Amino acid sequence: MGKTSKVVVCGMKGVGKTAVLEQLIYGNVNLKASFYPTIEDIYVANIETDRGTKERVCFYDTAGLEPPLTGELKGPPQSPTMQLTSNQVLQRHYLGFAEGFVMVYDTTRPESLDVLIYLKKDIDRNKDKKEVVMMVIGNRTGPDDLNSLENTCSKAANWCAREKIRHFEVSAMDRPSLYEPFIFMTSKLNPVQNKTAFPQLSTLSKLTQKSSRSDAM
Numbered sequence: 001m002g003k004t005s006k007v008v009v010c011g012m013k014g015v016g017k018t019a020v021l022e023q024l025i026y027g028n029v030n031l032k033a034s035f036y037p038t039i040e041d042i043y044v045a046n047i048e049t050d051r052g053t054k055e056r057v058c059f060y061d062t063a064g065l066e067p068p069l070t071g072e073l074k075g076p077p078q079s080p081t082m083q084l085t086s087n088q089v090l091q092r093h094y095l096g097f098a099e100g101f102v103m104v105y106d107t108t109r110p111e112s113l114d115v116l117i118y119l120k121k122d123i124d125r126n127k128d129k130k131e132v133v134m135m136v137i138g139n140r141t142g143p144d145d146l147n148s149l150e151n152t153c154s155k156a157a158n159w160c161a162r163e164k165i166r167h168f169e170v171s172a173m174d175r176p177s178l179y180e181p182f183i184f185m186t187s188k189l190n191p192v193q194n195k196t197a198f199p200q201l202s203t204l205s206k207l208t209q210k211s212s213r214s215d216a217m
Contacts, residue, residue, distance in 0.1 A: 004044070004056040005189040008094045010119060011104035012112040013037065013064020016139040019172035020104060021061055024182055027175050039063050047186040055190045059102075060094060063087070065119070067111050090119060095126045100133040100189055102181075107138045107169065110152045113159075120163060133188040136160050137181055140171045 009017050018038050023029040025045045041061040046054040066088045103119060105112040116136060123132075138156055153169060160167035168181040 002055075003190075004058050005099050005186070006058050006060065006097050007100040007102060007185065007189070008060045008062060008090070008098040009102045009104065010062045010090055010094075011065065012067065012106070012109075012115040015064065015104050015106040015109070015112050016141050016172045017064065017104045018061055020137065020139060020170070020178060021059055023172050023175050024178045029172055029175075031173065037064065047182055049187040049190055050183055051187070051192065053190075055186050057186055057189070060098070062090065062094065065089070065115055067115055089122055092126065095123065095128070098127075098132060100135075100185055102135055102137060102185065104137045104139055105152075105156065107140050107152050107156075110155070113152055113156050116156075117159060120165075133185060135166045135168065135181055135185055138167070138169045140169070 009021060011017055018035045018041070019029050019033065021041075021043050022033075022035075025043055038061050040063065043059040043061065045057055045059070047057050048054050101123060103116045105116050120134070123134075136156060138153055157167050166181070166184060168184075170177040170181065172178075
């Protein structure tokens with residue numbers, strides 16, 4: 001383990017962001033568990049990568065966002081200049097240091113996916129051109145309306161495919177379902193370093209120097 005990666009967990013209020021983190025790290029979430037609305041919490045954990053190594057990750061659990069449009073008009077605002085209140089956008093200081101974003105929606109609430117569609121656009125506009133790792137998690141939070149579930153998950157999968165973001169369906173009640181997405185995130189944040197390039201260049205340089213000395217003699 002070397003650096004500590006910084007990952008922001010975000011999405012609409014009430015979609016289970018805190019439950020996902022509590023279950024992933026502590027395994028203490030059950031049907032009787034309840035959580036107060038989050039303002040901001042920080043979790044630090046050693047997460048396994050797909051190479052079997054463990055890396056330290058700092059997760060920032062953020063306050064849930066309100067849908068940008070409510071009432072009869074639903075979905076993300078079409079105008080990028082639309083004025084939103086502070087509880088409808090991710091606070092700007094997260095965009096300055098985040099290396100990864102876990103965007104969570106509730107598979108039983110289509111409006112929570114609409115929030116992510118706008119959230120992704122907002123992050124892309126304000127992340128200072130740096131590369132970040134993103135993934136989308138669909139959390140099953142309760143009894144499902146099968147048609148609504150299938151429509152929301154299908155829409156999420158299609159949107160993620162267009163945006164080239166990995167999409168996972170999980171349940172905060174089922175801890176093993178959380179392993180794959182967070183192993184994916186941690187592996188992307190800590191890619192294998194190519195340690196052979198510089199030694200090869202160094203060796204080539206030494207051989208060139210020796211050849212030059214031989215020619216001079």
